[in-house]
Amino acid sequence: MISINQLSKQDINTIIGNAMEIKTTKKFPNLNRNGVKIIGLMFLEPSTRTMHSFESAIHRSNGRVIKYETEKSSEKKGESLYDTVKTMSKYVDLFIVRHPLLSYEKPLMFSEKYTEGKPVINAGNSIYEHPTQALLDIFTIFQNVEPNNANPIKIGMVGDLKHSRTIHSLIYLITKLKIKVQYFFICNKLLELDDNDLEFINKNNLPHSTHDNLEEVISELDILYMTRTQTEKHCKECNISAPPIILNKEKLNNAKESLVILHPLPRNEELCEDVDDDPRAKYFEQVENGIYIRAALMDFILNPENMD
Ligand code: NCD
Numbered sequence: 001m002i003s004i005n006q007l008s009k010q011d012i013n014t015i016i017g018n019a020m021e022i023k024t025t026k027k028f029p030n031l032n033r034n035g036v037k038i039i040g041l042m043f044l045e046p047s048t049r050t051m052h053s054f055e056s057a058i059h060r061s062n063g064r065v066i067k068y069e070t071e072k073s074s075e076k077k078g079e080s081l082y083d084t085v086k087t088m089s090k091y092v093d094l095f096i097v098r099h100p101l102l103s104y105e106k107p108l109m110f111s112e113k114y115t116e117g118k119p120v121i122n123a124g125n126s127i128y129e130h131p132t133q134a135l136l137d138i139f140t141i142f143q144n145v146e147p148n149n150a151n152p153i154k155i156g157m158v159g160d161l162k163h164s165r166t167i168h169s170l171i172y173l174i175t176k177l178k179i180k181v182q183y184f185f186i187c188n189k190l191l192e193l194d195d196n197d198l199e200f201i202n203k204n205n206l207p208h209s210t211h212d213n214l215e216e217v218i219s220e221l222d223i224l225y226m227t228r229t230q231t232e233k234h235c236k237e238c239n240i241s242a243p244p245i246i247l248n249k250e251k252l253n254n255a256k257e258s259l260v261i262l263h264p265l266p267r268n269e270e271l272c273e274d275v276d277d278d279p280r281a282k283y284f285e286q287v288e289n290g291i292y293i294r295a296a297l298m299d300f301i302l303n304p305e306n307m308d
Contacts, residue, residue, distance in 0.1 A: 001301075002104045002122045004131035004169045009176055011300070016139050018296035023289070029299040031063040037302050040092030042068040043123065044099045049265060050123045050132065053290035054096050054298075061295045063302075066091055085109040089116040094302060098123040119301050127163040127233050133264050134169035136293040137225075138177070140286045144260045145222055152182040152207065154220050158245050159227035159270055160191045163234065166264040167227060168197060175204050183208035184217050188242035191229070214245050219254045226263040226271050248272040252280065262286055 001007060007015075022028055031037045039058050043051050058065050068088060070076075075084065088095070095118060101108050102125040110120045124130040145153055155174075161167050174181055183201070185193065185208060192210060193201070201208055211217055218224070226247055234240050246269065247261070263271050263283040275281050 001131055001297075002102060002107060002110075002120065002125070003129050004134050004173045005176065006104070007131075007176075009178075012135070012138075012173070012177065015135060015293065015296045015300050016142065018299065019135075019139055019289070019292040022292045022295055028057075028060040028062075028295050029303070031058070031061045031299060031302055034303055034305075036064065037093045038064045038066060038091060039094045039096060039298065040066045040068060040088050042088070042095060042097045042099070044070060044097075045124065047098055047123065049287055049290060050098065050130075053287070054123070054294050057291045057295035057298065060291065061299065063298065081109045082114065085114050086116075089114070089118050093118060094298065095120040096123050097121070098125070100126040103128060121297065121301070124165055126165070127168075127230070128165050129169045129172075130165040130264075131169050131173075132290075132294055132297060133166045134173040135297065136286055136290045137166065137170050137262060137264070138173055139289050139293050140262060140282055141223060141260065143285070143289070144282060145258075147179045149180055152180045153222045154182050154184065155223040155225060156184040156186055156214070156217060156221040157225045157227070158186040158214060158247070160229045161185055161187050161193045161197075161227070162191045163230035164227040164264075167193075167225070170225070171197065171201070171206075175200075175206065181206070184221065185210045186212070186214050186217065186245060188212060188245070190238075190240045190242050212245075214247065215251060215254070218251060219256070221255065221259060224255070224259060224261045226261070226267070228266065228268045228270055244268065244270040246270055246272065247275055249274040249278065252278060255280070 055065055097110055097120055102110055102122055122131055147153055157167055229244055259280045261281045
């Protein structure tokens, strides 16, 4: 699964339903019920939550992990990615990959041809997509907000919308599930969604407006999704120096009691720590939900017939 768009609505509902059950019962699936499963983690970009929540979910679900470490690998002896993936595919049953060049159109060396049919889960590729984050985001939204057809859920997306892969996948996922929403894109002009995403939004007639000020709209919002400025992903020539839009305790005075504050983390200065004690802050709940969603997703992929 490179893009969230590769999952059907029914697949998504199954995965979320199973994650819900894992969370409630604290009973994780047994990934080995149709034979021992070994999962290869290949993170070629930095990660804390995504990598370790996969690891944690694998351990809790009796799976085994092989962690590919660039620094200790034969890449240092000049081995190509092609040879590395061909080799790893002999050892693992599923790849979890974070690679800046991975894409749906060109899956690089991670197409089934090179992985010998072993499935691949995209754990975040450059500025494009982060499907497992979108799944845990929507799971957290469903745990806190009841979607209904009468009123749209008003979602404020704040920060670096252009370069935040979590935002892109979440918009695709919400659209696929046909959840009635209204978007408030709150960002500096230079960090607005790019043309491809705006085209997607217009093509799907998704109600939206753009703002450069959070105070102006915070009282309307049901969900506030914060993101950090993705400085490391900005091209050198773009020279973007946009001050972050900041959420602090004081700004929350005007927000709804039922507001749900989300952030994929890591945070920088855009999300002040004085918000953490507010009952509306759900970003550490998101962190926890990552384990349930990823366990449910791996089980869905590795044991499709549910032969328990
Ligand atoms: C995000 C990511 O890596 O895309 N974090 C995450 O996976 N939990 C967001 C970020 O890097 O800012």
